[in-house]
Amino acid sequence: MLRYFVSKLALSVLLLFGVLTLAFFMLRVTGDPASLMMPREASPAQVEAFREAMGFNRPLGVQFWDFLTRAAVGDFGASLHYNSPALSLVLNRLPATVELAAVGLLMAIAVGVPLGLAGGLNPGSALDSVGRFLGLLGQSVPNFWLALILILLFAVRLRWFPAFGRDEPKSVILPAFVLGLAVSSQILRMTRSTVLEVRSEDYIRTAWSKGLDPRKIYLKHILRNVAIPLVSLIGVQFGYMLGGSIYVETIYAWPGMGQLLQQAIGWRDFPLVQALAVFTSLVVLALNLATDLAYALLDPRIRYGK
Numbered sequence: 350m351l352r353y354f355v356s357k358l359a360l361s362v363l364l365l366f367g368v369l370t371l372a373f374f375m376l377r378v379t380g381d382p383a384s385l386m387m388p389r390e391a392s393p394a395q396v397e398a399f400r401e402a403m404g405f406n407r408p409l410g411v412q413f414w415d416f417l418t419r420a421a422v423g424d425f426g427a428s429l430h431y432n433s434p435a436l437s438l439v440l441n442r443l444p445a446t447v448e449l450a451a452v453g454l455l456m457a458i459a460v461g462v463p464l465g466l467a468g469g470l471n472p473g474s475a476l477d478s479v480g481r482f483l484g485l486l487g488q489s490v491p492n493f494w495l496a497l498i499l500i501l502l503f504a505v506r507l508r509w510f511p512a513f514g515r516d517e518p519k520s521v522i523l524p525a526f527v528l529g530l531a532v533s534s535q536i537l538r539m540t541r542s543t544v545l546e547v548r549s550e551d552y553i554r555t556a557w558s559k560g561l562d563p564r565k566i567y568l569k570h571i572l573r574n575v576a577i578p579l580v581s582l583i584g585v586q587f588g589y590m591l592g593g594s595i596y597v598e599t600i601y602a603w604p605g606m607g608q609l610l611q612q613a614i615g616w617r618d619f620p621l622v623q624a625l626a627v628f629t630s631l632v633v634l635a636l637n638l639a640t641d642l643a644y645a646l647l648d649p650r651i652r653y654g655k
Contacts, residue, residue: 383400449594500601512601
């Protein structure tokens with residue numbers, strides 16, 4: 350188990366180094382970073398003064414090493430728009446994004462797992478048909494279009510939920526539903542296919558032939574094996590929801606990291622963009638590492654390399 354954990358940790362560190370490298374060079378592959386970050390009406394003297402203040406006139410290798418050493422302690426510089434540490438701004442927006450992603454994931458699990466189990470245990474039934482239809486619908490409907498339709502219907506016409514903001518508890522319902530719809534479809538389809546696969550295994554047929562209690566077969570043999578791929582899927586999707594909520598947060602004016610990233614790009618606030626990119630990647634890598642460990646605990650074949 351320790352060897353498995355060390356190998357996964359080493360891979361995560363290597364991936365994080367790759368993210369830091371991309372975050373550093375994304376400013377430089379498109380031209381002079383000082384010209385990109387300064388307003389268009391800035392004079393050449395102002396651009397040159399900004400280049401010297403930011404250290405862009407130093408050798409590239411020196412700049413890269415300085416970026417790595419500062420990033421290791423969470424220092425990504427000051428935001429050009431807010432004139433405050435970029436990482437502090439990201440951390441201030443983190444709770445809103447975690448709340449949105451967590452509620453969306455709970456909605457996805459509450460819908461996807463029961464429908465997937467029902468469809469896998471009773472293939473071809475009416476409930477299975479409904480589940481397959483919803484799974485296809487969730488995968489094909491664009492989230493930005495759905496977000497606008499839900500605002501028009503439930504916020505403007507019916508006035509059941511707020512159209513934007515985070516002022517009251519029910520404000521999270523609409524954006525969380527939009528964010529979790531595609532995830533619920535993946536959970537539903539994964540659960541259904543895994544149940545169908547597990548039901549056809551020899552040990553399940555043996556359990557039925559021995560006359561075991563059906564509830565014991567479902568809980569101990571079928572559901573336990575269904576949980577193994579679901580843990581991996583849910584962990585990966587939660588990381589995706591944390592880092593991929595930019596459209597939903599922008600449409601619903603949800604004050605999270607996605608909205609902050611959209612604003613930072615519009616303001617050409619590249620220190621803030623770098624902090625958001627690296628921090629989000631770090632969270633996703635940590636979630637993936639935790640998911641791999643949980644997967645290994647559930648399935649001993651993983652940690653023993655079988």
